[in-house]
Amino acid sequence: MTETESGPGYAEALAELDEILSDLEADDIDVDVLATKVERAAELIRLCQGRIATARVQVEKVVAELAGLDPAEPGADDETLFE
Numbered sequence: 001m002t003e004t005e006s007g008p009g010y011a012e013a014l015a016e017l018d019e020i021l022s023d024l025e026a027d028d029i030d031v032d033v034l035a036t037k038v039e040r041a042a043e044l045i046r047l048c049q050g051r052i053a054t055a056r057v058q059v060e061k062v063v064a065e066l067a068g069l070d071p072a073e074p075g076a077d078d079e080t081l082f083e
Helices: 010-025 031-067
Strands: none
Touching: 010 031
């Protein structure tokens, strides 16, 4: 398990989201449980979005370094890095 201090890892969060989705698709879910599961799903989605954003920044830095660019320079934007 790759859970960190800030919560589950990306893979664990996706697995939990899949589980929540299965639960929400059940016809007999209690309304109180539904609200709790939707709140948890929102937390997990935010966590995943944050992990993706962090990974993107890390990848852009590596690509910029490989291209010999300083990612902080004005000309080192997404289009320049990935062309």
